[in-house]
């Protein structure tokens with residue numbers, strides 16, 4: 818199985834189906850940090866989950882392996898920090914636990930970066946230590962360590978942001 822890499826498939830329907838289900842798992846994963854609670858049906862509030870990106874232009878992608886979804890990614894098509902339309906941003910990125918630590922996340926992130934040439938910002942909540950570790954190794958390998966990292970703050974709190982460009986000079 819390690820020889821194959823999941824395929825990236827564009828998704829239009831984010832309100833039902835596999836994207837919806839995997840996004841619930843993503844929220845579960847971060848709930849110790851975000852303190853999100855499920856409702857009486859056992860679901861996280863997907864409208865508030867998606868509010869961080871669906872008020873803007875975005876692309877949603879599923880990662881498919883052996884015809885099953887094993888992860889997903891949402892790319893914001895403008896900066897979430899200063900709205901720059903030439904800057905892309907990773908809104909959400911998720912790999913199912915049984916498919917982790919096989920370098921799939923890094924390879925898929927590199928393929929996603931390749932699809933959008935220009936400036937990039939990748940952000941993590943300050944508490945998301947493992948996510949930051951993943952993004953630092955993934956972006957450093959992609960850019961040959963040509964990356965800028967800062968701690969910034971918005972109304973939701975402090976976050977790390979890594980900036981880089983894959984524009985050919």
Ligand SMILES: CC(C)(COP(=O)(O)OP(=O)(O)OC[C@H]1O[C@@H](n2cnc3c(N)ncnc32)[C@H](O)[C@@H]1OP(=O)(O)O)[C@@H](O)C(=O)NCCC(=O)NCCS
Pocket residue numbers: 846908909910911912913916917918919920921922923924941947948950951
């Ligand atoms: C972060 C994530 C996408 C990494 O996917 P992956 O396919 O395992 O990534 P890779 O195999 O390319 O890299 C694994 C590295 O990611 C890091 N990592 C981050 N979260 C991890 C987790 N929950 N379990 C294992 N490794 C994790 C580790 O540092 C690991 O590096 P190491 O082997 O040196 O310890 C995946 O763990 C995940 O979906 N986590 C939950 C959601 C999340 O944190 N998303 C990123 C923020 S948007």
